Amino acid sequence: MNKKIQMNKQIESYFRWPLIYLAFLFILTLILFYINITAGIISLAFLLVAVAVSFFIGVVSKRHLMSEVINYALTFGTLQKNFLQKFQIPYILLDIDGRIRWFNEEFETMIGEKKILDKNINALIPHLNSTILPVEDDTVFEKEISLEDKIYRVIIRSLEIDDDNTLDAYDRMSDSGIIYATYFFDITNEKELQTKNDDQKTVVGLLYIDNYEEAFQSIEDVRRPLLVALIDRNINKFAKKIDGVVRKFEKDKYMIIFQKKYLRDLHEDKFAILDVIREINIGNELPVTLSMGLGVNDYSYIQSMDFARVAIDLALGRGGDQAVIKESDKFLFYGGKTRGVEKSARVKARIKAYAFRELIEDCDKVIVMGHKVQDLDSLGAAIGIYSCARLLDKPVHIVLNEITSAVRPLYERFIEDDNYGEDLFIDNVEAVNYANENTLLVVVDVNRPSYTECEELFKYVNNVVVFDHHRVGAEHIENTVLSYIEPYASSACEMVTEIIRYISDKVKLRPMEAEALFAGITVDTKNFVIKTGVKTFEAAAYLRRNGADVVRVRKLFKNDMESYKARATAVRDSEIYRDKMAISICPSDIQNPILVTAQAADELLNISGIKASFVLTNVDGIIYISARSFDDINVQLIMEKLGGGGHLSVAGAQLHDNTIDGAIEILKDTIDEYLEEGEKK
Structure with a gap:
């Protein structure tokens, strides 16, 4: 409205100018009459002519001009309307x-x-x-x-x-x-x-045969060339199917390059090449398994290759027989259906032990830490690392914040022994104060930074070593100087015991240290029943020779009456879901509900017909889930969907900002999703 009023005033102003001229002429005429009558008469004549012209403009021309303005406005409005009506954009x-x-x-x-x-x-x-x-x-x-x-x-x-x-x-x-x-x-x-431009971008992939040596040792010599030929043939067929270029650069390693558009096909068939390689059988006792790491970076071939290396390391760290895709900060996982195969070769452990010894010798002090809410495997492995550092005369400290009932008996044994200093166990604050650039940080029984006792500690040290037996997830400790992650191992204590055996020829464990390691192996193998291999028993035998007493170790597992009742309650009140899954709730008003939750999950597997068990407990607003399984149920994949992880048969997860009932519903939905996908261990 204001704009229209302003426009009307501008038009009106044009018609006021003649009046201003008339006023000027009138005054001029008066002045001329005063000076000279003749000049005044001439000026009066001009004034009369100007009045006549002004009258014509103000009356006749004004109506004509306004009509033209209105006609132009209407024409422009119609033109604008027609323009919008015929506008090429909807x-x-x-x-x-x-x-x-x-x-x-x-x-x-x-x-x-x-x-x-x-x-x-x-x-x-x-x-x-x-x-x-x-x-x-x-x-x-x-x-x-x-x-x-x-x-x-x-x-x-x-x-x-x-x-x-x-x-x-x-x-x-x-x-x-x-x-x-x-x-x-x-x-x-x-x-x-x-889309066409994105589809034409390059994907770099690394393909590794997980158990090349073991598979070839399980077959006759005359058949080995045939096995190699079958593996090469199937990998080349796979490359041809996706219009890729594949090159073999070692006897068990391949590199492949293909266009990004074929990733959709690989997603749809869930990387069937993994199953094709696994099904090759010409008399080999062990199935051949393949791991694949794919790197996707839209702007750099070098970065794609780096992503592929990270992805293949992650695939191998998760146990192999799977494909991992890394694109920017995202990871996608496919496969992982089989159990990790124990490798009987000792070369890898020996190399890791030598490298670990050099790292200890080059540092000023050693700090060891496990995961939050420590168990006997975590603390036992930490004590094993302490033994290595003590052997090499390096100051060593173990980060331990919360003394749970699971580790209290072992903790008190070391505190009461005069052979160990008062600063053996330290908390987060002391650990940060002790740390410097020349400190060696050793992480045991965990590979996720957020799950460690003191995540802040990573900021203050340059050298980090990881010993773990859990499968690696998308979140993992990066930039380590030494990483020894073997998902096939029964426990972190088994891995540390193997390192101790090779780190020096003069290693002599104290009985308490041997018992701590023996206890960790015992608790993670459920008394040498689950995930035991040749190395497990060899480690146990080595610890027994170093003074581990089975009776004293058994005393570390004793529960109080309240914990025993809570475990029995969880087993009694369990719900059978999908005919073969047991889901239960463990009371949290006991001394160590997380430990009892794990024990209840183990106990439920002893019931006939139960192939997997899930026990939940609420501790300080966090829902802890312990999962166990037999046969073909892969609880590690189920827990990964909930943000957790672990092993195929032993896993766990934590849910924040939730209730027990809500967590059970989420767990059931996740189990349904897993069963629909048909994932198997």
């Missing part, structure tokens, strides 16, 4: 309820319907509704939608209607005084070009 006006108040021909063509006016936009385009309309002035909503075989970028902008000076047609559009101009830009070709 364009509509919406009211505050999302109803269509006006549309042009392109929108009608885009929708393919005739009756559009007054319809709600959601009825024509399900992706749009009134809830997405901008609520603030000068705000714009933008969204990409798919309509039939087209892709559109939709832009919605609010327009305010001036109620005091609008046409009736616009008044009827919106009672609120606001309408929404909506544009539809066809970006189908643009998206197709983007």
Whole structure:
């Protein structure tokens, strides 16, 4: 309205100028009459002519000029309306309820319907509704939608209607005084070009045969060339299928390069090449398994190769027989259906032991830490590392914040023994104060930084060593100087015992240290029943020779009466889900509910027909889940979906900001998803 008023004033001002001229001439005439009558008469004649001209302009020309202005405005309005109607971009006006108040021909063509006016936009385009309309002035909503075989970028902008000076047609559009101009830009070709460009980008892959040596040792010499030929043939067929280039650069290692568009096919068939390689059997006792690491980086071939190396390390760290894709900060996992195969060769352990010894000799002090809420395997492995550092005359400290009932008996034995200093066990604050650039940090029984006793400690040290037997997840400790992760190992204590055997020929463990390691192996193998291999018994025999007493070790596992009752309650009140899964709740009002939860999960597997058990407990608002399994149920994959991890038969997870009932529902949904996917161990 203000703009229109301003325009009217400008037009009126043009018609005031003649009056100003007349006033000027009138004054001039008076002055001339005063000076000279003849000059005044001449000036009066000019004044009369000017009055006549001004009258003509003010009366006759003004009406004609205003008619021309009005005619131009009407012509321009019609032109503007026709322009919008014939506008090549689909364009509509919406009211505050999302109803269509006006549309042009392109929108009608885009929708393919005739009756559009007054319809709600959601009825024509399900992706749009009134809830997405901008609520603030000068705000714009933008969204990409798919309509039939087209892709559109939709832009919605609010327009305010001036109620005091609008046409009736616009008044009827919106009672609120606001309408929404909506544009539809066809970006189908643009998206197709983007997709085509993305599909042509390069993916770098590394393929490793996990158990090359073991598989070949299990077959006759004359058949070994045939096994190699079958592996090469299937990998080459796989490469040809995805139009890739594959090259063998070691006897058990391959590199492959292919276009990114074929990743979709690999996703759909869940990397069937893993199953193809595993099914090769020409008399070999051990199945051949393949691990694959794929790196995807849109801008750098070098970065893609680095991603592929990280992915293959992660695949091997998770036990092999799987594919891992790394793209930016994301990881995708496929496979991992089989148990890790124990490698009988001692070369790897010996090399790791020598490298570990050099690291200890080069550092000023050693700090050892395990996972939060420590168990006997974590603390026993830490004590084993202490023995190595003591052998090499290096100061060593173990980070231990919370003394749980699971480790209290072992902890008290070391505290009461005069052979061990008061600073053997330290808390987070002391650990940070002790740490410096030349400190060696050794992490045992965990490979996730957020699960360690003191995550902050990683900021203060440069050299980190990891010994763990859990499968590696997307979150893992990076930039380690030495990483020894073997998912096939029964326990961290077994791995540390093997390191101790090779770190020096003169290692002599004290009986308490041997018992700590023996206890860790015992608790993680459930008394040498689960995940035991040749190395497990060799480690146990070595510890027995160093003074480990089985009776004293058994005393470390004793529970108080309340814990025993809580475990019995969890077993008694368990629910059978999907015919073969046991789900239960462990009371949390006991001394160490997390330990009892794990014990209850173990106990439930002793019931006939139960193939997997899940026991939950609530500790300080965090829901802890312990999962165990037999046969073909892979609880590690189930727990990974909940943000946890572990092994195929022993795993766990933590759920934050949830209730027990809510956690059980989430767990059931996850089990259903796992069973539908048909994942097997």
